Amino acid sequence: MTARPTMRHVAEAAGVSLMTVSRVVNGEPGVAPETAARVERAIRRLGYQRNDMARHLRRKDQGTQTIGLLVDDLANPFFSALARAVEDEARLRKYVVLIGSSNDNLRREREVVSAFCARRVDGLIVVPVNGNHRYLRAQLMAGTKVVCVDRPAGNLEVDTVVVDNRNGAHQAVAHLLSRGHRRIGYLGDHRNIWTLQERYAGFCAALGELGLEPDPVLVKHGMRTGADAARAAADLMRSGNPPTAIFTTNDLITIGAIQGLGEDAGKVAIVGFDDFALAERVNPPVTVVAQDPVALGATAAQLLFARITGDTSPPREVVLRTRLIVRGSGELAPLQPA
Amino acid sequence: MTARPTMRHVAEAAGVSLMTVSRVVNGEPGVAPETAARVERAIRRLGYQRNDMARHLRRKDQGTQTIGLLVDDLANPFFSALARAVEDEARLRKYVVLIGSSNDNLRREREVVSAFCARRVDGLIVVPVNGNHRYLRAQLMAGTKVVCVDRPAGNLEVDTVVVDNRNGAHQAVAHLLSRGHRRIGYLGDHRNIWTLQERYAGFCAALGELGLEPDPVLVKHGMRTGADAARAAADLMRSGNPPTAIFTTNDLITIGAIQGLGEDAGKVAIVGFDDFALAERVNPPVTVVAQDPVALGATAAQLLFARITGDTSPPREVVLRTRLIVRGSGELAPLQPA
DNA sequence: TTGAAAGCGCTAACAG
């Protein structure tokens, strides 16, 4: 546990000035090859590695080559795929990524984002929790670039990358309606999440076009986990007048619902938002409205790095398209309850 | 895009010395409430936030409150669940997490780890790629704590958290053998990955106990993606003398194999390493040897933080248990090829 | 080609 060597130690060991070491470490020209070699040797012998904290403190122009990424839940495959895409974009530019999960909690989001900003990240990619994001204003004014992904942030004009949630949901529900379904259940996460507001709105709009209204008995909000969805789905089917179809509004909920349905899975049509592994191997295969988390993450990162490298154009909103993938579960005919 | 305010600016604005601001910012005692209030106001007005880079530069004892986490592939649900567990442990201690994926590439691992160390992380949790990890020695000597998870690192004596891969694989294959299977296929990732060496060893050991040897025709190594596994599984079944059972050695491969098998999925018994979402809803439901990524991540993080807070006991190896979950696919009887 | 001095933003260690 020796103390970490500094440039000063290297300089002494090589018999040169600290400044010469700095030049060698940073590959700057104007050092005699002979001298450079001596310094290199000292570096290797002492196991010296540059301290980028100190470096970035002095070099105000260059930033910290670090970005922060805040998702809802890193354990959700949707967000981890998004995160991996961000990481790859960062790596191309020799940036590293600080990561955090808000868990749909504004306080936690704020704490994590603050911790990132205290470390002077050059930019922030945020999946914003519902609520007011003014607290980011100070960071924006101080020069930290911010991009929102998956959802826009309330009260904040920054680049945003989302998918056409409302259309996607509309398409899913219209698909069910076109097959003759009229009693369509809705299983969703908290209504305070923007994407779910949009998806619910799409659900209602599709029904409305046929003069229908959502049946409150068939609509369940606030499901955070697959287990929640499993229970809710089972409850729906056990009720007196069960739905003939269900719209499940994210991957976790779709998967949970299928688990909860058990043997009933073949008795109710399902269309889910988000594609997921093995969707085509379940019985029946699951029809979904797919979005592309990799494209979301990559696009957000590209926008962020454009800002970091000086883009000052007005904030943009990029809307990526969703895609209906027909596999079977959404094409089941309405089944009369036994 | 105003320049970021510093303590000096706050001090001027509040008409006090820089040191007083420091005390207020850090909640240190010995500031008159009246003065503190004035400083607080200036802080808020200027939008000041402490620069932790500068702070940690001066406070040598305290570290940077940052750890680095390097996994194989963050997009793999196994690693993202592990990562989330690490993040949660870090958060409890007010640490932030730098994250990276090695993609099973030693050079990439080294580059990312170097970038983390240049930012002076207090500790590192690494899923080590196969190869020599001496390069970490210098960091260890400089005081950076290291914990390996999922796999041990060659030539490095550090805390390590793994599962009993060999036993798990043995159990999986013995299960198939006990059902009468004798032609058992093996689908695995690169053999240079430690976990896969172990799992392959368990596969061979189980066969060996019945005097059998792996049939080279039925053994496929080097599958990195689900698509690779899908192709390999389909090839196996199309061959002249197909296996009656397959041991798939991680989640991605199991899922890929099931996709690739398509309608053949019911014709060949499968036991997979790693549990995964919807395993019980596939037809037939998939028997697996499950490991717990959350426990792996949480345990690794706990060991790391123990080291960071001064634990100097000899390096430990923690081996977590795997668990056979019987669901159906592993219990299919051997089927004679048509 | 090399080095000395100053200072990035902050805190430790002392004064008053």
Add this chain to the structure above:
DNA sequence: CTGTTAGCGCTTTCAA
């Protein structure tokens, strides 16, 4: 209770 001084490890600026 408040302020001054020095210095963390590095880069910038200027001088030799």
